[in-house]
Amino acid sequence: MTATLEHVTEAxxxxxxxxxxxxxxxxxxxxxxxxxxxxxxxxxxxxxxxGASGCGxxxxxxxxAGLDRPTTGTVEVHSGRPAVVFQEPALMPWLTAxxxxxxxxxxxGIGKAERTExxxxxxxxxxxxxxxxxxxxQLSGGMRQRVALARALATTLxxxxxxxxxxxxxxxxxxxxxxxxxxxxAELRRIWAQTGTSVLFVTHDVREAVRxxxxxxxxSSRPGRVVREWQVGEGGEELARxxxxxxxxxxxxxxxx
Ligand SMILES: Nc1ncnc2c1ncn2[C@@H]1O[C@H](COP(=O)(O)OP(=O)(O)OP(=O)(O)O)[C@@H](O)[C@H]1O
Numbered sequence: 001m002t003a004t005l006e007h008v009t010e011a012x013x014x015x016x017x018x019x020x021x022x023x024x025x026x027x028x029x030x031x032x033x034x035x036x037x038x039x040x041x042x043x044x045x046x047x048x049x050x051g052a053s054g055c056g057x058x059x060x061x062x063x064x065a066g067l068d069r070p071t072t073g074t075v076e077v078h079s080g081r082p083a084v085v086f087q088e089p090a091l092m093p094w095l096t097a098x099x100x101x102x103x104x105x106x107x108x109g110i111g112k113a114e115r116t117e118x119x120x121x122x123x124x125x126x127x128x129x130x131x132x133x134x135x136x137x138q139l140s141g142g143m144r145q146r147v148a149l150a151r152a153l154a155t156t157l158x159x160x161x162x163x164x165x166x167x168x169x170x171x172x173x174x175x176x177x178x179x180x181x182x183x184x185x186a187e188l189r190r191i192w193a194q195t196g197t198s199v200l201f202v203t204h205d206v207r208e209a210v211r212x213x214x215x216x217x218x219x220s221s222r223p224g225r226v227v228r229e230w231q232v233g234e235g236g237e238e239l240a241r242x243x244x245x246x247x248x249x250x251x252x253x254x255x256x257x
Pocket of ligand 1: 059
């Protein structure tokens, strides 16, 4: 077991980029959603993609997830199974929390004993160890989103494989109340640090981006292009103000255009 984990760590060290986008453009008919986007995500890196509504954030995430193809440019993803978490948890209502987490393992043909054990471990990781037997309607919105996160981790984390894990998150906390959102942001940072997964997190909330990301990438409005990016260090408040000013500039220049 130790040897396997060492192999995994070594292999992850050898991959220098999990996501690499070069000159990516995407058009829907006459609507240019993205244009000339270059973006890298390194193994274990937490990148927040920030932009106003309609700037192409979800489109970019769906290209990385392989749900759609770019019109121009290249999308390379070096991850065995990237997992997506959306704003809505999209759980199967007839399955318990534990069975929902097991689902991606079941689809990969992993046997009952192993998937039960892995699902229990992941539910512990998201601090839902006590509620594995409950169905989605018996859980709060925040708990349902924790189950969705555990299910995504079941998809992308794998003790026995060498591929880098990757979580793609599309405004996953936007539908939650402020207190629950605050708690889940802290939980996500803890889980990211514990699992070493790369995260590409889409948001229109500057504070959320600065709180969560190691790097914040600002997209312009239609077509979405990378305008600027920041490494997040100390002084989050000041950085949030600087990014907000830049975001407002991007929105007003779009409104004039
Ligand atoms: N399947 C599609 N067909 C046609 N137009 C689309 C399609 N998907 C996205 N678009 C358009 O592309 C642009 C970018 O959409 P996208 O959903 O990626 O933006 P977003 O930044 O995620 O927005 P929001 O924050 O509001 O979710 C929008 O103008 C949208 O109307």
